[in-house]
Amino acid sequence: MSNDSRNIIILGSGPAGLTAAIYASRAALEPLVIAGAQSGGQLMLTSEVENYPGFPEGVEGPELMRRFREQAEKFGAEFIDDDAVSVDFQKRPFEVTTSGGTRRGQAVIIATGASAIWLGLESETRLRGRGVSSCATCDGFFFRGKELVVVGGGDTAMEEATFLTRFATKVTIVHRRDALRASKIMQDRAMKDPKISFIWDSEIVEVLGKDSVEGVKLRNVRTGARRDFDTGGVFLAIGYRPNTDFLTGQIALNEKGYIVPLADTETQTNIPGVFVAGDVEDFHYRQAVTAAGAGCKAALDAERYLASLED
Secondary structure (H helix, E strand, C coil): CCCCEEEEEEECCCHHHHHHHHHHHHCCCCCEEECCCCCCHHHHHCCCECCCCCCCCCECHHHHHHHHHHHHHHCCCEEECCCEEEEECCCCCEEEEECCEEEEEEEEEECCCEEECCCCCHHHHHCECCCEECCHHHHHHHHCCCEEEEECCCHHHHHHHHHHCCCCCEEEEECCCCCCCCCHHHHHHHHHCCCEEEECCEEEEEEECCCCCCEEEEEECCCCCEEEEECCEEEECCCEEECCHHHCCCCCECCCCCECCCCCCCCECCCCCEEECCCCCCCCCCCHHHHHHHHHHHHHHHHHHHHHHHC
């Protein structure tokens, strides 16, 4: 077990975690960032980002995250490219354990994000970022003039489909059931949109295309019948899973596993000294710029917390 003890340990290396690292480093708090075995967050899966301020020509998602990390390292943040497997928030200093050992910190910022739920198809993985996406607001602009498919039946799927009609000539919602789970207002909005149509009782069993999406192979879940359906893009809207499995029993989570900040704060959790930022808490916006803003807030709140301990 390592005796390494820090002012702040930051869990996660997406926009929230890296922004927190930049602010904490500039405050001379020498943060330790547990970046994850696959660092960078959801933006590592985004081919081009055009809505992040300061990049009028757009920037590749991995390149943006590289710049974030480089800036944090410039100010003195230390990185461990490993996953946190457990924590102990019941004693102080707090303990965070990875496969490489246990680190201790007086404050912790959790910015482990949320992962999109995928279909689990080889073809989907191969074409991810080349016509397969899980974020309409991130990637919709690149599909102008195309016919698109949205998979899902909840509010998120209806929102994504409605948003995509700004760019697409047609949006087809594919749903495994014969009725939607979305709220009535969202159902009505989608069903009244002339650009949106539905394929019921069906699932995608293969995404078609070599270098980019050209269509999908559908299977009717009732009859088993299969058919090909032409499309220029596939948007998954079947949910997100917060990366909080290792936190169970240590911190307040809601029924879906997202961290719950205290009602009168934005970043403070139910454990004094443990803060949260980004998509691991924010299941509404899920944007790089909002995550970065939350990381800034968490770092400032953690800095004030550490100062209060000294007082």
